[in-house]
Each structure stands twice: as C-alpha cells, then as structure tokens.
Amino acid sequence: GVLSGLLGSMMITIARQVGVGFSDLLELEIFLATQSLLGIGLGIAISRQQHLAMNLDHYRRRLEAELQARRELTEKLIHTEEDTRKHLARELHDEIGQNITAIQIQSQLVKRAGDNPQALEAAGQINELARRIHHSTRQLLRQLRPPVLDELSLNEALHHLVNEFAFAERGIECRFDYRLTAPPQSETLVFTLYRLLQELLNNVSKHADASEVSVLLCEQDNQLRLEVKDNGNGISMQQIPGFGIQGMRERVHALGGEFTLESQGGTRVIVNLPTVLQQTHR
Known part of the structure; x- marks a missing residue:
C-alpha cells in the first residue's frame, strides 16, 4: 500500500x-x-x-x-484388558479347577463307600453338576484369554477360532482366506483382529440365520483388511444386542481405522486398520 x-x-x-x-x-x-x-x-x-x-x-x-494420544491410550487399554483377562483366567483355572476336582473326588468316594440309594443318587448328581461347572468354566476361560493367542501364530489362532464355532456341523459353509504374508508386529493389532473376528462370528452364529459365511484377512494399500460376510437376514448395528460390536467399532476408530457395516443381502463387515500404529511400535 x-x-x-x-x-x-x-x-x-x-x-x-x-x-x-x-x-x-x-x-x-x-x-x-x-x-x-x-x-x-x-x-x-x-x-x-x-x-x-x-x-x-x-x-x-x-x-x-x-488423536495420537487417543490411539496410545487405546493401545494401553487393550493391553490392560488382555493382561486382566489373562490374570483372571489363570485365577479361575487355579481356584475353581482345583475345587471342582476335589468335589468330583469326594462324590466318587461317597458312591464307593455308601450303600444308601439316595446317597448314591445324590453323589451321582453332585458329580454331574461338577462336570458341567468344569465344562462351563473351561468355555469361560477360553473366552477370557484363549491360550492360542500365546501358543500359536495369528494364522493358526484365527483358524482355530473359526473351527471352534463348528459351522460345518450346523450345515453352514464357512470359508476362511488368510492372505497376510507376515503377521502384524503390534500385539495390539493381533489382539484386536482376534477379538474382532470372535465378536463378528459370534453374531453370525447367533443372529444371522445364514447358510454361508466367508472371512478374508489381507493387506491392502498399507492397511490390514478384515472382511466377514454372510448370506443371512442382514442385521444392523441397532439390531445387535449388547455392546460388543459397538465397542469393537469404537476400538477400531481409536486405532485410526475404519469400520463399515452393510446389511443388504446379508451382512458384510469391513474393517481397515493401519499396518503400523504410529509412535507405539509394540
């Protein structure tokens, strides 16, 4: 001027x-x-x-x-959650497992020592109840902290998870396509992928009424892509009871990923996660 x-x-x-x-x-x-x-x-x-x-x-x-602080906090929360699950599973295994075994032993001793029909029947019932509790506890332990996360590779752990749902035994065709050349280096991503697939397959099993389900895990454009698709009745976020899927969605977003749910002609969920979590390198 x-x-x-x-x-x-x-x-x-x-x-x-x-x-x-x-x-x-x-x-x-x-x-x-x-x-x-x-x-x-x-x-x-x-x-x-x-x-x-x-x-x-x-x-x-x-x-x-x-956003970075939120991602780091989410990672810490995921690790804390998994550590808590692991600790709780170990405590349940040690405490409840030993007590159930003791109950079964005592019931067997009663059956062998007694000749009262009512006592024998009660001992048998106690033994059966203990067996059921033991079975339920084992299922709970697997949900809390599946040992496969510590013992197997990601590929093997996810295949094991898919097989646990026993889709074929219920007439449901299930295809699992694992295309990762190398698993994620971050434990947070490994835990997240496992929990995501667990929750998604659980919803397919309980709510979808499907005859076919397919799972794809691959790497695309520097993103981990998990896609679960079924030919069931098509369900939306609002139709799924509980907070499992919503919690997974929030976890994915907090880690810098994307969560998409489509419900036309069945249900299709697509999750994209960064292959490397910034500045955390877990």
Missing part, C-alpha cells in the same frame, strides 16, 4: 511536468487511488489469509496430537 502510494505520487508529478491536461490528470489520480486501495485491500486479505493458515495449522497439529 505504501509503495503503491509513493509510485502514484511520482507518476502524478511526472505527468504534471510533461503538461498533461487537467481531465487526464484527474483520471490518472483516480486510477492510481483505486489501485492503491486495491493494493491495501489485497495486502489485508493476504495478511488475514496467512493468519488463518497459521491458525488452521495450529489446530491441525493439536488435533493430530489428540
């Missing part, structure tokens, strides 16, 4: 010296004044644009930092 004003004054002075007419001089002054105002306005606009750009960059960096 200042520079254009100085240039304008110089041009007017030169025009007067060369004898330019009054009307022409007036037009020149108006033109230069207009240009000066435009220059000032442009300068203000550029300044405001730079200020806005700085503010946007500041908020962008703040948002990225908050």
